[in-house]
Amino acid sequence: MDSDSFISAAQSAVDILENSSSLHSARSNVHDHCRTRQSDEPSHDMHGRCIYYCKYCSWAKSVTTNFRNHLRTKHAVTCIVENDVTEDVRMLQKLYQQLKQANETSTFDEKILQQAIDRDTFKQCLIDLVIVRSLSLSILTWPEFHMLCKALNPGSIASIPISHQTMRNWI
Numbered sequence: 093m094d095s096d097s098f099i100s101a102a103q104s105a106v107d108i109l110e111n112s113s114s115l116h117s118a119r120s121n122v123h124d125h126c127r128t129r130q131s132d133e134p135s136h137d138m139h140g141r142c143i144y145y146c147k148y149c150s151w152a153k154s155v156t157t158n159f160r161n162h163l164r165t166k167h168a169v170t171c172i173v174e175n176d177v178t179e180d181v182r183m184l185q186k187l188y189q190q191l192k193q194a195n196e197t198s199t200f201d202e203k204i205l206q207q208a209i210d211r212d213t214f215k216q217c218l219i220d221l222v223i224v225r226s227l228s229l230s231i232l233t234w235p236e237f238h239m240l241c242k243a244l245n246p247g248s249i250a251s252i253p254i255s256h257q258t259m260r261n262w263i
C-alpha cells in the first residue's frame with residue numbers, strides 16, 4: 093500500500109472509529125463462533141482458503157458465507173457481514189499499534205494532522221481576523237502566532253506561509 097492509499101484508508105478508519113466505536117462490542121462475526129482446530133485437522137482447503145470449524149458442532153467449511161448460513165440455520169446465530177472497510181480499520185489499528193510500540197508514529201501522525209487543515213478556511217479566517225481586529229499584516233511572521241497554530245494542530249506549521257508578503261497578497 094503506498095503512502096497516499098495508507099493515509100486515505102487511515103482517514104476512513106478515523107471516521108469510522110469516531111462514528112461507530114460503540115458498535116464494536118455488539119458485533120458478532122464468524123470468528124467468534126469458530127473453535128480452534130485440532131492438530132490433525134487441516135487449516136486450509138485445497139484452494140488455499142482458511143477452514144472454519146464450528147464450535148457448536150462438528151461442521152467445518154472454508155467459505156465464510158456458507159459458515160454464516162450454517163450458524164444461522166443450525167444454531168440461530170446471526171453474524172453481521174463485515175465489509176472491506178471494517179477489515180481495513182482492523183488492519184490499520186494493528187499496524188498503528190505496531191508503529192506505536194516502535195515509537196514510530198510521528199511521520200504518520202504528522203501527515204494526518206496536515207491533511208486535517210482546511211487551508212481555504214484558514215486563509216479566510218485569518219484575513220477576517222486581521223481586517224476586523226486591525227492586526228498587523230506581519231502576523232504570519234509572529235512566533236507567537238506560529239505557537240498558537242502549533243498548539244491547535246502540531247502539524248500546521250508546515251502549512252502556514254511565513255512570508256510577510258503573503259498577507260499583503262491575500263488582502
Ligand SMILES: [Zn+2]
Pocket residue numbers: 146147148149150151162166167
Ligand atoms: Zn455448527
